[in-house]
Amino acid sequence: MKIVVATGRYPSKGSPYSHMFVHTRNKQYLKQGHEVIVIVPATTENTYHIDGVQVVEGPVCKLKSYLFEADRAMIHLLLHRFDKKLDGGVLYDAILEKKIPTLFFIHGVETQTIWGSRRDDIQWRSPKSIARWLYRDLYLINKMKKTMSHFLADSVPVKFVTPSHWMLKEAERHIGLNLSPKAEIIPNGIDTKHFQFADRWEQRFELTSIRPLYYRGKYALDLLLDSSEHLDGNVHISIYGKGPDAEIIRGITEQLSANVSLNEGFLDAADIPNVHSKHGLYLGVTRMDAQGVSMCEAMASGLPVVSFDTCAIPEFVKHDDTGLLASAYDIEEYASLVNKLLNDRELFTRLAKSARAEMEKIDIDVTTKLETTISL
Structure with missing residues (x-):
């Protein structure tokens, strides 16, 4: 199977821990015999490999062609942006247009408003903190709600994946959509071979x-x-x-x-x-x-x-x-x-x-x- 993973960030030499949980999954897909390509919105084009995973960075208009080759797309924290070169909406539209089989992972950022979930995090004396709150609650969540409503169409082959029942209900509460008919609960996997049990x-x-x-x-x-x-x-x-x-x-x-x-x-x-x-x-x-x-x-x-x-x-x-x-x-x-x-x-x-x-x-x-x- 050819898997194309669309994500907002990915580990690299300059940023080794960016969305490492996505990379951990991708390494497992490779072990299971799948082909994996990661696409990451960026203002400039670049290609590199990490642990056998091919990563392609570039403007979204250049990345969407990779999706057309996918047997299955995986979406992780692919967000709408003001900058059209970085706007995940272009990739969402490509998936919807071609009806590419997709797992749409929900981690929280895509659906939870700051005001409704973590308003104590807003630092009222920090312009950056206030800007982050306004971007998330007034722009991003509304855009994500519209996008996810399109994925709910019967003709779109998609599963919304959350790690817990709580996260699914929390997402539904914030965006006001019933995701359950197309949802699947799959926890973030734990590498139990890496974490050896011992009497402590x-x-x-x-x-x-x-x-x-x-x-x-x-x-x-x-x-x-x-x-x-x-x-x-x-x-x-x-x-x-x-x-x-x-x-x-x-x-x-x-x-x-x-x-x-x-x-x-x-x-x-x-x-x-x-x-x-x-x-x-x-x-x-x-x-x-x-x-x-x-x-x-x-x-x-x-x-x-x-x-x-x-x-x-x-x-x-x-x-x-x-x-x-x-x-x-x-x-x-x-x-x-x-x-x-x-x-x-x-x-x-x-x-x-x-x-x-x-x-x-x-x-x-x-x-x-x-x-x-x-x-x-």
């Missing part, structure tokens, strides 16, 4: 969380830091990540009585198993996640997870079965569940083993095979 009980007092460094908002590091003050005194928490609030977070950690350290920097996929090996429990704090991939990777490695009963988390963490869930944003309950897990060997082991088995069900080999064989 001896490292249980070493807690970790891998999150973009935003103090408030969806990544909820404020909740993690607040809950740390209620944990048993002999724990150590290591936070890994990169983001604009690193200095704010570092300053707060220095004022806490809890033992919290910040490890600033982007973690390459190859580094994450090593981080897991040094820790025993994963703090899956969040206010909004369509899945929680870093959390799922920790579950695959044998780190029991404590998270909140919110957004899509309960679809991946079943309370008292594959992890523990506190009531949404209740930091005292959250801390009590962590303390309970630290002192209950049987519970710790049972949750870890069940979580690993659950992650094997969504191994990346399973999910990507479904993506290439699902009927359109």
Whole structure:
């Protein structure tokens, strides 16, 4: 099968982590014997290869011809733009015109308004933040709604793919369209061969969380830091990540009585198993996640997870079965569940083993095979 992947960004030498989750899928497609070409809107033309995947950059008018050769198109974060050379709408129109079989992946940005999902992220003193909000809510979402309504036509062979039922309902709520008749739930696959399971009980007092460094908002590091003050005194928490609030977070950690350290920097996929090996429990704090991939990777490695009963988390963490869930944003309950897990060997082991088995069900080999064989 010839697969053409249309995406807004892609890993390159100058930007090695751009939409790495798309590249991870594409490598699996190659392993399964498919031909893969990635097209990326850009103002100038360029072609390169990465891990055997051919990537073609250029104005959208030049890229659409690649779609006409596809047995199946995959769309990831292909957005409408003011610049006509970069406007994903041209590629959407080409797919619709030729009725190319398509998987339209919904990650959130394409459908969620900032005002309706993350209004606390708007920085009212930042012109850039306000411009981002206005672009997303007044321009992008309206354009995406119109585009997706065209894909809902009976004659168009498409599946809207979301990683969770929550994300599907969230998308429908924001854009006001019923996507369900053409929707499929396929979680982001977890490479369980890369994340080796081990008994982490001896490292249980070493807690970790891998999150973009935003103090408030969806990544909820404020909740993690607040809950740390209620944990048993002999724990150590290591936070890994990169983001604009690193200095704010570092300053707060220095004022806490809890033992919290910040490890600033982007973690390459190859580094994450090593981080897991040094820790025993994963703090899956969040206010909004369509899945929680870093959390799922920790579950695959044998780190029991404590998270909140919110957004899509309960679809991946079943309370008292594959992890523990506190009531949404209740930091005292959250801390009590962590303390309970630290002192209950049987519970710790049972949750870890069940979580690993659950992650094997969504191994990346399973999910990507479904993506290439699902009927359109």
